[in-house]
């Protein structure tokens with residue numbers, strides 16, 4: 212069921228948004244709308260790929276969304292509603308509602324969130340890292356627009372990630388399965404696992420990966436489905452890290468991997484930029 216949480220915001224059809232006709236918008240809307248190409252893109256029910264998105268700056272309406280306590284239980288829903296509110300146009304779609312935004316790949320949604328932050332507040336973001344060697348807190352200013360973005364080639368099948376596990380999954384016959392195939396998560400996945408994620412980050416991740424798991428070695432399909440998130444819980448921590456790395460480094464979207472040099476002890480380390488509070492208003 213489609214629930215319109217924001218009756219004040221018209222659906223994304225051209226009629227409701229004069230700037231959504233695909234031509235250069237007249238001022239002052241021109242200053243508020245920006246065009247971007249999605250790293251993956253949205254494939255509509257007819258199989259057509261849509262990659263161009265026109266975003267507008269966030270307003271007081273989105274500020275109210277972010278402050279709404281009802282969303283604290285489901286970050287995925289907040290992202291869907293924020294983007295639904297700020298996407299002026301998605302590809303050639305004449306109309307797209309909340310469901311379309313929920314079906315976008317997380318890689319595209321995260322990319323759009325970064326751009327939303329960047330066009331509204333500027334691209335500089337103060338971030339904090341902790342040195343794993345000496346525990347020093349390192350403050351750094353990141354330029355969101357300078358982060359590398361992995362784009363999927365138009366013809367490529369964009370939505371799968373392959374991981375070779377080191378230890379693998381050991382089944383009841385003591386057979387080891389090492390090749391893991393995942394589809395890319397979407398906003399619908401984020402929304403579905405948000406309750407588990409809120410209780411326990413690790414269990415939330417298992418639930419997300421289980422939804423996205425397409426195959427694991429020769430484990431039969433029905434066995435995978437019966438095991439669900441438990442199969443991910445059985446993997447070693449180093450294998451779980453491999454999966455994270457594959458999703459962060461090789462999957463399409465913004466590469467949030469950062470190479471940090473600790474000014475205190477000289478230790479160099481790789482880490483992932485924390486975006487959990489990056490939309491905060493201060």
Ligand SMILES: [Zn+2]
Pocket residue numbers: 342343344345346347473474475476477478
């Ligand atoms: Zn250090």
